[in-house]
Amino acid sequence: MNHKTPKNSQxxxxxxxxxxxxxxxxxxxLISS
Structure with a gap:
């Protein structure tokens, strides 16, 4: 479950x-108002 696949990261x-x-x-x- 800790593996990060390219699809998930994207x-x-x-x-x-x-x-x-x-x-x-x-x-x-907020700044402009």
Missing amino acids: GFTLIEMMVAVSIFLKRLC
């Missing part, structure tokens, strides 16, 4: 990218 990276982008956009909105 999936997690995609999710992390989406979360990071959403948080980044929220911060921009």
Whole structure:
């Protein structure tokens, strides 16, 4: 269960990218407002 397969790592990276982008956009909105 501890093995990290390329498919799983890519999936997690995609999710992390989406979360990071959403948080980044929220911060921009707070700063601009």
